[in-house]
Amino acid sequence: MRPTSIVGPLILVAVGILLLWINLSSDRTVLESLAIHWPWILVGWGVVRLLELLLWRSQEKSLPVRGISGGEWFVVVVVCVIGTGAYVSNQILGGFGDLPFQLSRTELFGEIHEFAIPEQKVTLRKGDRVLVENLRGNVEITGTNADEVSLNGAETVKAVSEDQARSILQSRKVTLERQDGIVVIRTHQEGVPGEHELRANLRIQVPSQVKVETRGRHTNYEIQQVRGGVEIQGDEGDARLADVAGTVRVRIARSRNIHLTNVDDLVEIYSNRGDDLSLENIRGKVSAVGTFNGNIQLRSIQGPVHIDDRRLDLRAASIPGEVVANRGDLKASRLTGPLRIASESKDVELAEFTGPLELVLEKRDAIIRQTNARLSPMDLQVRRGKVVMELPPTATFRFEGRARKGEIIDDLKTNELKEESSSQQSVLAGGPAGAPLISVDAERIELLSIVPRETAKKE
Amino acid sequence: MDAATLSLVRASRGPVQLVVLGVVFLLSNYQIAEISKTWPVLLITYGVMRLLAWTGTRAQKPNFPAAQ
Numbered sequence: 001m002r003p004t005s006i007v008g009p010l011i012l013v014a015v016g017i018l019l020l021w022i023n024l025s026s027d028r029t030v031l032e033s034l035a036i037h038w039p040w041i042l043v044g045w046g047v048v049r050l051l052e053l054l055l056w057r058s059q060e061k062s063l064p065v066r067g068i069s070g071g072e073w074f075v076v077v078v079v080c081v082i083g084t085g086a087y088v089s090n091q092i093l094g095g096f097g098d099l100p101f102q103l104s105r106t107e108l109f110g111e112i113h114e115f116a117i118p119e120q121k122v123t124l125r126k127g128d129r130v131l132v133e134n135l136r137g138n139v140e141i142t143g144t145n146a147d148e149v150s151l152n153g154a155e156t157v158k159a160v161s162e163d164q165a166r167s168i169l170q171s172r173k174v175t176l177e178r179q180d181g182i183v184v185i186r187t188h189q190e191g192v193p194g195e196h197e198l199r200a201n202l203r204i205q206v207p208s209q210v211k212v213e214t215r216g217r218h219t220n221y222e223i224q225q226v227r228g229g230v231e232i233q234g235d236e237g238d239a240r241l242a243d244v245a246g247t248v249r250v251r252i253a254r255s256r257n258i259h260l261t262n263v264d265d266l267v268e269i270y271s272n273r274g275d276d277l278s279l280e281n282i283r284g285k286v287s288a289v290g291t292f293n294g295n296i297q298l299r300s301i302q303g304p305v306h307i308d309d310r311r312l313d314l315r316a317a318s319i320p321g322e323v324v325a326n327r328g329d330l331k332a333s334r335l336t337g338p339l340r341i342a343s344e345s346k347d348v349e350l351a352e353f354t355g356p357l358e359l360v361l362e363k364r365d366a367i368i369r370q371t372n373a374r375l376s377p378m379d380l381q382v383r384r385g386k387v388v389m390e391l392p393p394t395a396t397f398r399f400e401g402r403a404r405k406g407e408i409i410d411d412l413k414t415n416e417l418k419e420e421s422s423s424q425q426s427v428l429a430g431g432p433a434g435a436p437l438i439s440v441d442a443e444r445i446e447l448l449s450i451v452p453r454e455t456a457k458k459e
Numbered sequence: 460m461d462a463a464t465l466s467l468v469r470a471s472r473g474p475v476q477l478v479v480l481g482v483v484f485l486l487s488n489y490q491i492a493e494i495s496k497t498w499p500v501l502l503i504t505y506g507v508m509r510l511l512a513w514t515g516t517r518a519q520k521p522n523f524p525a526a527q
Contacts, residue, residue, distance in 0.1 A: 036488050042481030049474035053467060063466045068473030076477060080484070087488055 007048050014044055035090040038083035042076065106195045110158040113165035117200070119152040120176040122183050129211040129228070130204075131182050135189040136218045137199035143208030143225035149183050150205045151176045158197040168196055211246060229265070257294075266303075296325040313342040317355060328364075337376060347385075361385060366442075370395070371450060377436045386444035393449045397438050398431035405443040412447045465515035472508040479504045 018037070019030055049067055056063055068076070124130075124147055132139055137155075155174070159165035172188040187200040206212060211228035214221060220238040223230055229246025232239050236254040245264035252258065255274040260267060265284040269277065275294035279286060285303035291310040298305065299322040307314040312325060321334025330346045337355020341348060344362035351369040356377045359366055363384040373394040380387050391397075391412060399417050401408055403426045410417060410428060417430040428445070479500060487494040 037485075039481040039484035039488060042484065043478050044481075046474040046476075046478030046481060049477070050471055053470050053474070057463060057467050063470040065466075065469055066473055067470040067475075068477060073473075076480070080480075083484070 006052065007045060010048050011041065011045060015041070031086065032090055035083070035086035038079070038086065041079060041083075045076075106158060106160055110160050110196070112156050112158050112197070113162055114154050114156045115165070115169055117151070117153045117155055117174050117202070119150060120174075121148050121150045122176055122178050123148045124183060124207055124210060125178075125181075128178070128181050128183055129213060130185070130206050132185045132202065132204065132212070132214040132216075134185075134187045134200050134202060134214070134216050134219050136197070136216070137187070138201045138220045138222070139204065139214060139216070140202065141204045141206060141212055141214075141221070141223045141226060143210075143227060144205050145208065146205065147207055149176065149185075149207070149210075151185055151202060153200065153202040153204075155187075155198065155200045157192075157199075158195070168192060168198065174200060174202070227264075293327070296323065298323040311343060311345050313340065315340040321352070369450060375436050375438070378438045378440075380438075380440045380442065382440075382442035384443060386446065387440050387442040388446045388448065389438070389440075390448045390450040396432060396435045398433070398435045399429060399438050399440075399447075401428040401438075401440040401445045401447075402426070403428075403442060403445045407444045409444075409446040409448075411449050465512070468508070468511050468515055472505075472512065475508060476501065476504055 018040070053063060053067060130149055132141070140153075151174070155169060157165045157168050159168060172191060174185070174187050176183070176185050178184075185202065185204065187202070189198050189200070192198045206226065208225050208227045210226070211230075212223065212226050213231040214233065216234040216237065218236045219234050221232055221234075222240045223244065224242040225244075227245040229248065230241060230244055231247075231249045232252065234252045236256075237252055238257045238259075239250050239252060239255065240257070240259045241248060241250075241261070241263065243262045244260070247266045247268070248260065248263055249268045250258055250260075251270045252274070253272045255271040257276045257278070258269055258271065258274065259276075259278045260282065261280045263279075263282045263284065267279065267282055267284060267286045267288075269288040269290075271277075271288075271290040271292065274290055274292045276296075277288060277292045277294070278297040279288075279301060280297070280299040282301045283303065286298075286301055286305045287308070288306070289308045296307065296309070296312070298307070298319050301319040303318060305314065305316045305319055311327075312330065314323065314330075316335045316337065316339050318336045319332075319334075320336060321332070323330065323332040323335070325331075325346065328346060329349070330341070330343065331349045332341075332353070333351040335350070335353040337353060337357055339353060339355060340358045340360075341350070342360040343364070345364065346361070347364045347366070348359065348361060349367045349369070350357070350359075352371065354372075354376060357368075357379070359378070359380045359382075361382045364382070365385040365388070366380060366382055367388045367390070368378070368380070369390045371392055373392045373396070375391070375395050375397050393412060395412075404424075406421060406424070406426050408419060408426045408428045410419070417428050419426060419428045421427075483494055483497050483500060486492040486497060
């Protein structure tokens with residue numbers, strides 16, 4: 001029987017010691033070092049196997065005919081191919097790029113060091129705007145009655161020592177300067193390698209009437225009491241704006257949370273891959289385009305609203321009440337039309353809206369609840385789902401309903417609707433001429449009577 | 460060459476070639492000698508190890524008397 005080999009465990013220990021030594025002694029990444037030194041694995045493997053053979057012979061054990069088996073040669077070939085590939089990419093193609101498993105000494109052993117940003121001030125002239133460029137970090141902007149822009153805050157940097165952290169920070173500085181009608185705040189993070197995770201957390205005070213523009217990559221924004229308009233552009237981050245006037249434009253490719261409250265003018269939002277969107281007390285027109293995978297909350301919006309989400313198209317003349325939508329549901333009350341709601345994946349519950357409604361759903365259900373007897377025209381198309389309408393018994397309307405799965409329940413019985421059923425579908429139609437038309441096309445339709453709130457209270 | 464030494468020579472052919480292969484790659488990676496120039500060393504090593512094993516096998520073969 002062939003004796004058990006100790007080559008495998010020894011190679012594991014040797015590779016572990018090698019990686020530890022690389023991490024502790026050099027600024028090269030583990031991959032860069034392995035790309036150069038990997039043949040030592042072959043040399044070590046061969047030497048250990050030779051020593052093993054000598055040991056077995058001295059113990060008078062039977063020796064294998066082949067010192068390296070066929071399977072082991074296969075592993076050798078794989079190691080050579082990977083090692084040569086790594087060497088070629090490192091030496092000839094100029095490195096490995098930003099591979100997720102590439103860890104440098106700073107990333108492994110670095111600590112976060114924080115340093116204050118000395119206060120800086122610049123007096124603003126009439127017509128000036130403020131531009132903030134901060135690639136990574138947080139930006140807090142507050143409008144004040146002063147006529148100057150002031151800046152302070154803190155920077156954090158990851159480094160293996162405080163000296164290294166200081167030298168990184170001193171190689172560039174946060175600047176505040178006035179250039180041709182623009183007051184520019186820059187954090188100059190471009191030249192610092194990403195492994196140092198340099199972040200600037202800026203606290204900025206600006207005259208409240210000024211227009212503010214910001215640029216960033218991984219930056220969160222908190223802006224309040226700015227009355228001259230706000231434009232935000234970024235790759236990733238949050239934006240929270242409160243008590244803002246002037247046009248607000250927020251373009252963050254991957255936003256986690258966009259939250260706007262008390263905005264006096266137009267709001268335009270674009271997010272390619274966003275999560276939560278919350279708009280409250282907006283006095284201007286609202287447009288939000290992109291994808292919002294989290295919750296959408298719209299409350300008290302006085303201007304026209306258009307939400308052009310990948311899973312939801314919502315248009316309204318205004319939203320005095322609220323709209324709350326998540327991945328599977330949309331609940332809305334007190335909306336002003338013309339209304340259009342289209343979705344492939346949401347159950348929709350609409351209550352107490354005014355103005356004409358167009359509702360297009362793919363495979364979910366709709367509930368329409370109106371306590372006011374004065375109805376507006378409705379066009380409801382639900383491809384694979386049911387429509388439940390809860391209406392007051394006194395409501396007057398014309399009705400054209402087609403239930404493709406053959407069921408229409410009419411509990412209202414107030415409009416002299418006539419039903420024609422076949423094995424394929426049910427059709428319910430009728431109502432007084434001149435009354436608003438409710439057109440429904442769904443798998444099932446239920447017309448239910450709702451007791452108006454005032455009557456319910458009296459009872 | 461006795462039987463034990465012969466089996467050691469045979470068994471150590473693979474490990475020795477592995478060591479030489481590693482050294483050839485190391486010389487290339489440390490930019491001392493290009494692998495495109497040093498690869499015949501592998502061939503030489505393989506040949507030498509085969510030769511050693513062959514010599515040992517020959518020494519082990521018994522001498523039969525020649526046929527009349």
